[in-house]
Amino acid sequence: MIQHGAEGVHLNQIAEEAGLTSGAVLYHYPDLRDLLIEAHHAGMERFYEQRVKKISGMADPAQKLITTIRSGLPESPDDAGVRLLCELGGAAGRNRVYGTLLTTLYDRQVAMYQMILEVGAAQGVFKLAGDSEQIARNLVALEDAYGYRIIARHHSIGPDEAVGLILDFARMATGHPLKETPAPPRPKATRTTRTTRPRKSTGTADGSTAQPQDAG
Amino acid sequence: MIQHGAEGVHLNQIAEEAGLTSGAVLYHYPDLRDLLIEAHHAGMERFYEQRVKKISGMADPAQKLITTIRSGLPESPDDAGVRLLCELGGAAGRNRVYGTLLTTLYDRQVAMYQMILEVGAAQGVFKLAGDSEQIARNLVALEDAYGYRIIARHHSIGPDEAVGLILDFARMATGHPLKETPAPPRPKATRTTRTTRPRKSTGTADGSTAQPQDAG
DNA sequence: TAAGTATTTGAATCACGATTCAACAAATAT
DNA sequence: ATATTTGTTGAATCGTGATTCAAATACTTA
Numbered sequence: 001m002i003q004h005g006a007e008g009v010h011l012n013q014i015a016e017e018a019g020l021t022s023g024a025v026l027y028h029y030p031d032l033r034d035l036l037i038e039a040h041h042a043g044m045e046r047f048y049e050q051r052v053k054k055i056s057g058m059a060d061p062a063q064k065l066i067t068t069i070r071s072g073l074p075e076s077p078d079d080a081g082v083r084l085l086c087e088l089g090g091a092a093g094r095n096r097v098y099g100t101l102l103t104t105l106y107d108r109q110v111a112m113y114q115m116i117l118e119v120g121a122a123q124g125v126f127k128l129a130g131d132s133e134q135i136a137r138n139l140v141a142l143e144d145a146y147g148y149r150i151i152a153r154h155h156s157i158g159p160d161e162a163v164g165l166i167l168d169f170a171r172m173a174t175g176h177p178l179k180e181t182p183a184p185p186r187p188k189a190t191r192t193t194r195t196t197r198p199r200k201s202t203g204t205a206d207g208s209t210a211q212p213q214d215a216g
Numbered sequence: 217m218i219q220h221g222a223e224g225v226h227l228n229q230i231a232e233e234a235g236l237t238s239g240a241v242l243y244h245y246p247d248l249r250d251l252l253i254e255a256h257h258a259g260m261e262r263f264y265e266q267r268v269k270k271i272s273g274m275a276d277p278a279q280k281l282i283t284t285i286r287s288g289l290p291e292s293p294d295d296a297g298v299r300l301l302c303e304l305g306g307a308a309g310r311n312r313v314y315g316t317l318l319t320t321l322y323d324r325q326v327a328m329y330q331m332i333l334e335v336g337a338a339q340g341v342f343k344l345a346g347d348s349e350q351i352a353r354n355l356v357a358l359e360d361a362y363g364y365r366i367i368a369r370h371h372s373i374g375p376d377e378a379v380g381l382i383l384d385f386a387r388m389a390t391g392h393p394l395k396e397t398p399a400p401p402r403p404k405a406t407r408t409t410r411t412t413r414p415r416k417s418t419g420t421a422d423g424s425t426a427q428p429q430d431a432g
Numbered sequence: 433t434a435a436g437t438a439t440t441t442g443a444a445t446c447a448c449g450a451t452t453c454a455a456c457a458a459a460t461a462t
Numbered sequence: 463a464t465a466t467t468t469g470t471t472g473a474a475t476c477g478t479g480a481t482t483c484a485a486a487t488a489c490t491t492a
Contacts, residue, residue, distance in 0.1 A: 002309070002310075004223055005222050005224075005307060005310060006223070006306065007220055007224030008221075008222075008223030008224070010478095010479070010480090011480065011481095012480090020441090021440070021442075022480075022481085023440065023441060023442080023481085023483090024439070024440050026481075027439065027440075032480090077309065083309045086305055086306045086308075086309055088306070089302055089364050089367075090221065090222065090303040090304070090306035091221060091306070092302075092364070092367060093218070093293065093299045093302055093303070093367040093368065094218075094219070094220075094221060098368075099367075099368040099369050102364075102368050103365070103368050103370045106365060106370065130384055130388070137381055138358060138381055138384070140361075141357070141361035142357050142361065144360075144364065145357035145360040145361040146357055148308070148318075148360065149322065151305075151308060151309040151315075152305070152309065152314075152315040153308075153315050153319070155319070165353055165357070166354075168346055168347075168350050168354070169385065172346070173388065226448095226449070227449070227450060227451095228448095228449070228450090237470070237471055238449085238451085239451085239452085240470050240471075242450085242451075243468090243469065244469090248450095
């Protein structure tokens with residue numbers, strides 16, 4: 001799906017990816033759509049669980065907030081998880097199931113932020129400039145949107161810039177300075193959790209990505 | 217594209233939509249992708265121009281801001297223009313041209329907001345709580361994200377709720393009360409520009425929409 | 433080990449959509 | 463009015479990918 005879009009998935013490719021033949025895939029999923037929905041469901045679950053886990057040990061609400069913001073953004077334009085979510089976004093308008101899936105994820109993320117905000121406010125760390133739900137919704141919205149920008153390879157908005165922009169809002173909303181990089185010791189401006197990252201971005205002449213048969 | 221996704225477009229449907237046969241379409245666009253790119257380009261241009269035009273006559277920056285926020289959101293989950301933009305969002309990760317197109321639109325919208333903010337600040341109407349570019353970027357980001365939520369038919373976020381949420385942020389950022397519905401008189405909650413709308417939503421067993429072969 | 437069940441394969445079939453193209457029609461130039 | 467170009471059609475062709483299924487293989491249980 002990442003390679004060819006929600007409507008461009010080909011059974012044979014799925015089979016190959018799974019190390020099987022098309023027949024075997026069909027044996028388990030006579031209707032391909034069920035497979036895709038399950039896959040999406042699982043992917044979203046994983047995405048959400050990862051975020052929760054990342055802040056599970058933390059005590060400081062500010063640190064939690066910062067970490068959560070970062071964990072909602074793609075690590076690079078090639079981040080598979082977020083790529084998939086973006087794909088889903090477009091399809092959600094056409095497909096009710098995808099729409100519901102995405103809506104549910106959104107709501108859960110809002111709840112997650114809301115919890116952080118409320119706890120922070122209760123502890124006196126945050127001075128919320130409005131309803132916690134309103135702030136939480138806007139935080140998730142910002143994450144989403146900058147995810148799209150990063151995936152689309154905006155020249156001046158990468159993961160770090162996006163974090164910065166969202167933090168600008170978060171500061172207004174919580175009245176907390178929210179200093180970045182609180183705990184993990186990092187000598188220079190080196191990024192932490194990041195995979196290989198291609199240095200030259202294998203683009204083709206017509207501007208499409210490496211994968212053949214794109215724009216269609 | 218709205219019906220079948222960026223990768224699901226079929227030549228014959230395009231032809232039919234245009235009142236032609238496939239051959240005639242191919243005569244003008246031997247490569248379908250060129251047609252799609254041009255179409256997207258034109259659509260985005262139209263979208264942007266409409267927004268600019270809507271505020272062209274206005275004097276009050278606050279009113280401009282409110283109007284612009286509303287004009288960036290879909291009027292309903294069926295809003296064709298925004299549906300298309302959402303579609304593009306997913307494809308942008310795969311296709312550089314779409315990515316660039318979308319990035320350009322984003323930047324132009326940011327500039328548009330920035331202008332409104334700066335003028336408002338210069339006139340003493342707004343007290344900006346930060347860099348105008350930062351605020352503008354977040355405003356566009358929020359628009360984008362709520363556009364997706366509306367398209368995905370979030371049960372509690374419609375156009376009005378989205379405007380409300382974005383305005384909450386805008387108030388923090390401008391220090392202006394930004395009272396809603398300043399000029400246009402609207403009697404009830406009736407939406408304006410809407411096409412036929414199917415009454416029963418011919419959904420299939422799996423929950424996908426009328427169009428066959430959805431989930432890809 | 434044997435019988436039974438679950439899974440996988442590979443080849444055959446089927447359906448659909450893109451592509452090609454000769455003939456036709458419309459518009460424009462001479 | 464005729465010639466030329468521009469645009470359109472409809473049918474024929476071609477290729478791809480989904481679907482089917484009998485046979486082969488792997489796994490389970492008694």
